[in-house]
Amino acid sequence: MTQTEASQTRVKSWSTLFKFITPHWRAIVGGMILAISAAAVSLAQPLIVQELINQAQATTSISVTLVLIGVGLVFVAAALQYGQALLMGRVSEDVVVGVRTSLIGRMLRLPIAEYHHRAPGDLVIRATNDTNSIRTAVAAGFVDAVGAVLTVGGAVVAMLIIDPLLTAIALTVLLATAWAVQHVGSRLQAAAHAYQSAVGRIGSLIDRALKGVTTIRAFNATDREEASIVAAVDSTRGAGIKLARAAAPFAPMNYLSTQLLLMVVFAIGGIRVASGELSIATLISFVLFLMIMAGPLGQVISAVAAMRMAAGGTQRIQEILDCPTEGQSDSNMNMSPRLCTPRQRPPRIQFNNVSLSVADRQILTDVSIEAEAGSITGIVGASGAGKSTLFSLLERFDEPSSGSIYFDGVDISTCSRESLRSQLAYVxxxxxxxxxxxxxxxxxxxxxxxxxxxxxxxxxxxxxxxxxxxxxxxxxxxxxxxxxxxxxxxxxxxxxxxxxxxxSLLLLDEPTSGLDSLNERILNDVLRDLRRTMTIIFTSHRAAAVGIADSVHVLEQGRVTATGQPEKLKSENAYYRELLGMGTSA
Incomplete structure (x- = not known):
């Protein structure tokens, strides 16, 4: 990825993040008001302390009322911070619900081909772990950062009024810290994305192992699968260390900026107090403002880290949201009313010169098949002949490269997938x-x-x-x-x-595969009964199953090479006899 592409990806991640946050702007504004109020109350505290010190120096006594006001302001600030945390915790959950709802909705509507190269475990991680980073960013990042910036800004104004020289020194340190945070932050986002991708890899491997656990045990391959998953875990550890390395500078930057500020201010301030340029009360007030500023400064740094990590997770979420849904092309189609409601009679199905090629590989070539209404139609062929592909085309999981498929005379490409599938049952x-x-x-x-x-x-x-x-x-x-x-x-x-x-249309892919003779006979009896209400198309290579069909189509290397009744094909077509005799699986 070029630097320009990386920059565009980061901008898009931030845009996506704010798109999910903005619907909750009222609550966020409420959180900001609480943050601003807490900041204002906090900024009043050093002024009260300064007045108390001045009173003590002038009269050797202090105002009890002023002390009570100062203590009261501390509790008010704590209450405001509590309310802000509670409100933003709720907002963060609402934001995560919105993100997950959008993501899950898109995941379940991706084109079928997308699932062929996306591991289910990785998709699960995107909907769980990656969205959690957004919760952290909202709860402890966005509003905290706004409140902290306002607190820092207010403190800087007050400090400028008290002593411009000391404030200029403090601002120099702040600007240096801001530059460092921005420089390190860009690396953190990339590291967070890499780490979340590595976690997704673990999820996909665990998903594979659990789905195939019986086969893995049967072949004594448990140790091999475990080694594969452990290798992915080790890889994640490496990504996690890189993430930790990218995040590590934030804590010392906060510590260094705070300690350097205090040391410089105490040193220069002490000299100015000794020379009479500054009173002790003014210095203490300045230091209190500095300390008030130090906490929010740390919050800003932590918020930037949280937002950067959230942007890394958002980038992975955006990758899925950018994928088109399966039915997007249906919105402009002319719907056929005959396919929009449950039918009262079985349909007639026609494949007219249907071809399909995928990645320069020819799967089907000029296939023409007709299934009469209320009939049972069998399709036989060796493994890879394209039998299941015909069902994928009927369900519109795939689209033919050429040719047409008709449902009772209606070209299914002119009907929405939802409307079409309301008539189909695919086993x-x-x-x-x-x-x-x-x-x-x-x-x-x-x-x-x-x-x-x-x-x-x-x-x-x-x-x-x-x-x-x-x-x-x-x-x-x-x-x-x-x-x-x-x-x-x-x-x-x-x-x-x-x-x-x-x-009204039942599609059965190898329905008798793996069944004993009793269950096969029961199933065939069920199918004979159903032909009165449904058109049935099935694929098979077993003689007993094919025997109930009204007509059979032989598929060889993506072409229909023979069509007829089962008994006639058995007597006239050698390839058909060979398929049934060998029991070639589909």
Whole structure:
């Protein structure tokens, strides 16, 4: 990244950060008012001390009323600071909620291709750790910095009135500190971004290991995975050390600026008191203003560090927010009303000369397939032939390079994805089930529905009697990714979800893969019953599954090489017989 690009990235990060903060400007203004009030009260305290010393020198007595006022101002300042901290703590939580809501909304709507090269664990870290840095910046950075600057400014004005020479010395140290903070701050933001990226890498590796823990254990690869994650942890340690190195100068800069100021002021002030140019009360008042200024000066330095670290996290958040959503191109499309509401009859599906190429690799070439309304259509082919890709095109996860796909005569490219998918039910290979209850999975696409409707679709897929024997019934927990269900039960539960959502087109990717003969037979019976209300398209390489199809299309290296009824293809097409005989997986 060039210096210009780095500068543009930093500006964009700050812009994003302030974009999330500005909706809460009323509360922030309230926090600023409290900060200004606390600063004003604090600045009045040295003046009271100076007056008390003058009284003591002149009359050997002091005003009790003035003492009580001074003590009261201390408590008032503490109360104002408490109110500011409470208010800004609430604002920071509101800001983080807004950031996370925007980020999660964008994450869930990214084009499918984005998920192919973005690790889920890293996305989780962006929504958790990276957003936490924004909370710190708001709660202990933005408003604190404003209040601290005002306090420092007020103290400088008062000090100028008391003694311009000592104030000029103090300002010299302040300007030097400000330059150092700005110089170090730019490095801190870059280091924070690198550290958050390294933490994201750990998240992605842990996510991979936990999702594949059974396979890892089966191949005795636990030590290798552990070593890989530990290596990432060690790498994060290196990034963390660089971050600590970038942040380390802030504390000594605060300490040095404060101590140097006090030493110089006491030395020069003492000389001027001895020469009679300055009274002891005036020197003490000046030093008190200096001490009042020292605390806010440290706050400013800490606030800059917090804001810089937040900008590093914001940069990673912005990377996701800059990604287009899947449906952005749909906003200008002409919607087809025939696809916007649940249908009363099965649709007819047509692929007309559909081709797809990705990165100069031809996936599909001039594919033409027709599935009649209410029919069961099978697609067979070897691994990599493009069977699952056809479903991705139907769902509009991908767009064809050429050709068209029609849903009852409507070109699906002219319809919004949301409208199209309201008619489709896609059961992926392995029938992924979401962690939760049977009810959670059933109502995923249908929203809140009554128990009667749920039991009706479960009975249709031959799961009702089994679940009625479970103590939880519809609220039976299915475990992580449906682990408590068999493969056949997961397939049928996924199909029941489609029925409850009133989808008119059912897509099944290798529905009988991994099923025993009994579950395969039950599933085939369910599919035969469903053809009255749905059009069904499935991919398979198993003879029993293909046998229920009204027509079968053979896909070879992205081309349809044969089409016909199962029995006819079995007798006439050698490649078809070879696929079924070999049991080639999809």
């Amino acid at each position: 992926e290979q392995g029938a992924p089930i979401l962690t939760g209850s049977v009810r959670d999975n059933l109502t995923l696409g249908a929203g809140p529905v009554g128990d009667e409707a749920c039991w009706a679709v479960l009975d249709m897929v031959r799961l009702g009697s089994m679940l009625r024997t479970r103590q939880g019934g519809l609220d039976t927990r299915v475990g992580n990714s449906g682990v408590t269900l068999s493969g056949g039960e997961r397939q049928r539960l996924a199909i029941a979800r489609s029925l409850l959502a009133q989808r």
